[in-house]
Amino acid sequence: MRSIHRHHEFWLTLIIALMVIGTTLRSPGFISGQKMIEIFNDSSMLIILALGQMAVILTRSIDLSMASNLALSGMIVALINAAYPEIPVPVLMLIATSCGLLMGIFNGSLVWWLGIPSIVVTLGTLTIYRGIIFVLAGGKWVNADAFTESFIQYTRVEFLGIPALSWYAIIIVLAFFIFMTRTSAGRSIYAIGINPSAALYTGINIGKTQFMTFCISGALSGFCGYLWVSRYVIGSVEVAKGYELIVVAACVIGGISIAGGVGTVVGTVLGALFLGFISNALPVIGVSPFWQMAISGGAIILAVIINASSQKQGKRIILKNRGAQS
């Protein structure tokens, strides 16, 4: 199994490298360090969100409410910042993360306590969370001039030539890597995905672990809510609309099996970078931005085909926990 994982990440790295070289041939100067940092910075939020989604998908669930969660948490801190500019930004980050965590707890407890399929729960909360934004803000937008300078700067300050936004992503990636590979909680996430019945008999509480992954994805979405509003300097109902499926796409391209249990942190990061690269490279080589959607779609389909041929295992219907259901 391990060699298969390595394979996927190896090929994905190769494809990204080839794309970088191809783009550079078309437009010399693309390969500069500055540009690479820019692409990573652009992909930072996608990376963070994809990691949260990865944890959920590994347990055979799915969280479709991430983008709405992000938008709602972002709107809450945007409104707070506009009304009380004296509150320091780290506190706002904490508020955004807690809001996201609360929404994650709501999703997770419906899945755990009531046993409703996660796709149904998060389909419902996807519309609920986004609707609440409208009610909270009264349909108004929070515009650029409403934010304090430090609110905007907390994602832009550079350290060692790399913007803070990227540093947040790097730290979360490292933490996630340790969590998924070196802690029993992280390993139990894999165990559930690979074989729920076996996991149950080894004493892992399936519902509780799924609940935990929803808390993780919720908290990360909330944190990204602050990052998004700070980076794009706008709070509105439309923030990150439709982004939930892009996050799933990043996971799939990164080699996460939708049937659960298969996938790595490195793969997910590469998957997110792949999508980030496409959106950055297309304008450079003179392809109309209107092509971007079809190309991402094609990439997802190709990735699924490649994943399936390397992970020859029985496909499962929509995220069903076959066998054990605690």
Place this chain on the structure above:
Amino acid sequence: MSDLKPQIRHIADRLESPLKLAVFSWPSLLLVVAVALFILNSFMSPYFLSAWSLSDATFNFTEKAIIAFAMALLIISGEIDLSVAAIIALSSTIMGLCLQLGFGTSELVFVGLFVGVLCGAFNGTLVVGLGLPSIVVTIGTMSFFRGISFIILGDQAFNGYPAEFAFFGQGYVWWVISFEFVLFLFVALAYFVLLHKTNFGRQIFVIGNNATAAQFSGVRVKRIKFILFCLVGLMSGIAAILLTSRLGSTRPSIAQGWELEVITMVVLGGISILGGSGTIQGVFIAAFIMGLISFGLGLLNVPGIVMSIFIGALLIIVIALPIIAGKIKNRLKT
């Protein structure tokens, strides 16, 4: 030694009466919700109970419901299609393209349906032929199909559909009964017969409950799933014709977000998202419920985005309530 008494088991001497089953079934629960909503609406707004406004209200859900029936069959068989809204966009765009080439109304309709079926067959080939998980495949084709629309149209729009073409989305068959509504009733009936009265329909349930057992019982699992993907494509093509005709123009962002609304309608209708159970009657009433909610709230000047809170909450509550009730019942027993 008295606790070693043989346990007494009660075995019911007859099946539950069909009437009792029908009364406590999911569709009847939905029907109660729908009637309650209807009465509530007529109290809330004086404009609600008029033939024309009720007729207008049907446009809110007929197009989505037409797809929802086919989607219900697909979900019962254990697969899902998230690309339906993108198929609408692509089908509508190709129709617009053919319009520029001077096609007439009947050819446009044919093109719309053909593109729909083709997209469905594409999904079906990937899922059935290559054995890929449908949820990811259709997330991919969702961007892919709509992406092609964006490539063709960019930030432009196709306008100027012929006058006869407008009939499908704007025409009335008799008095306030719109063509769309008649089509909706017809499609509902057709799918009811297909799912509940034919061999084909029974086989869909068998596949959803246990695809392996179905395979060994001689059900052509792959062929049926492929047909279902094509049917969903066909219905999306029909919805594309209706919507394009109603709006009179095509933009690549047409029907954005509909896939989730269609699935909400199906799940609300009592189709198990895990496959294997559900009824067309349920989906039929769920379509009305969603229509009533958005129309009733619309009359009260509630913005669309706030309505989505109600629909999302309804989806969760309607599914959670029976589970909670069951839990309480269990606790009372022990």
